[in-house]
Amino acid sequence: MTGRVYKSTGSWYTIKTQLGETYECRIKGKFRIKGIKSTNPIAVGDIVDFNLETDNNETTGIIHNIHDRTNYIVRKSVNLSKQTHIISANIDQVFLMITIDNPPTLTSFIDRFLVTAEAYSIKTILLFNKIDSYDDETLNEVRYLAHVYRKIGYECIGISAKTKKNVDKVKSLMHGKVSMFSGHSGVGKSTLVNAIEPSLNLKTKEISTQHMQGQHTTTFAEMFDLSFNAKIIDTPGIKGFGVVDMEKEEIGDYFPEIFELKQDCKFNNCLHVKEPKCAVKDALDKDDIAFSRYRSYLQIIEGEDEHYRTDIWDK
Ligand code: GDP
Ligand code: ZN
Incomplete structure (x- = not known):
């Protein structure tokens, strides 16, 4: 059977097939992926093959193969061991949410984000949020930035998660894809996701800094199916992509x-x-x-x- 990893606790993986059946699966024996040394061999978003096993009336799966990843994002532990943890894999696109003020998003942040996304081969779409609250001068700044980034190939949309302006545009871009939402805390990620799918309650804020600096084996990401044939990967507490080693x-x-x-x-x-x-x-x-x-x-x-x-x- 083949399915996608929606959630992981470290030793168990929640895997959903295309038919929508969910199985709890494990890895048996050693499982190494060429070229990547990470604390977790399989991550949320991975597509895997597995066999079912029934024991005491309980059916679980054994993962025996992982499909090639189109991309993946990692974080390195802050401590000296510098181990790599794969946060999620096979991401079709990331929406970078930007606000001009309240909070300000600096172009240096946007550009570092984009460099990392390019290095990871992940498509980025820029969402300029809170346009309902801006004066003319601030709106001009949005227009200028949208011009700068469109010119170099990035799709830019001015939105308001609050008034739902252009939220349908975002939804149509999400159709049939796996998406992530990033941006500084307070830019409106939860408000937007809520406008897109009111029944989905993401845990965006539950992870504390302490948690982040703790054990690198913790997996934060989780994948959700939305009602309109779209998938979202929630990465609580993570607003950027981590450091990529680049020459x-x-x-x-x-x-x-x-x-x-x-x-x-x-x-x-x-x-x-x-x-x-x-x-x-x-x-x-x-x-x-x-x-x-x-x-x-x-x-x-x-x-x-x-x-x-x-x-x-x-x-
Ligand atoms: P997150 O930290 O990125 O998840 O941000 P939230 O969704 O929690 O939003 C932070 C604050 O910005 C909240 O007070 C929201 O009501 C407000 N907010 C979010 N989107 C908009 C918007 O489009 N316009 C305005 N005026 N406020 C917004
Ligand atoms: Zn030169």
Whole structure:
């Protein structure tokens, strides 16, 4: 049988088949996945094959195969062991919720988020929430940011979770897909999910910081089926994606506008900082690249990893 992992307690996995049947399943013996050293071999979102076993009238499953992942997100434990924990796998898209104020979302946060999502091969859609509450000046800021991010290929939608403006647009994008919602605490994730599916009560706020820094074996994610053929992965307490180990030279590849220009730079190992005849800096001078994006790029290549790490976990 084949199914998707909806929930995991560490040793037991709740797996649902396409027909909607749910089974509690385990892994028997050693189970290693090539190339990934993680504390959990299987994560929420994984698609697995399993056999049923009946013991004392109780039917459970034994997982014997895991399908290749299209992507997965990890977190590294904060302690010295630096073990990797896979939070979830096979995510079709993440909606990054942004507010201009109350709370403010900085472009440096957006850009770090997008770099990590690109590195993970996860499509991101930007939702500018709370547009019902903005004055003209703030709305202009939304328009400007939407322009910056649309230009480099990201879909941007202005919404109001409160008045439900454009919530139907979000729902139609979710159809047939596995989605995640991210963004700073207070941007309106719970309000939006509630507007999308009132009966679903996500636990977005239940995990404390202490919990986050505790045992890395804890699994936070859980998958839910919505009423309109959409799936959502809830990752309580996680507002970002964690740190991805990247080489300096690789970071520009995750900025679509830099990636597009880099073959025009004189040096093929150009970092677009001080090198002569750099196509990226030329584009910046011509305003073809947004200054805020370039500034984020510099911040990331100059490396503030520790800052980044504390920045992305909910406090
Ligand atoms: P979360 O921490 O991201 O889950 O944010 P919440 O959904 O708890 O929302 C935080 C606050 O913002 C609450 O007081 C919401 O009522 C408010 N809020 C959420 N969405 C909107 C919106 O579209 N417009 C306005 N004006 N307030 C909103
Ligand atoms: Zn360059």
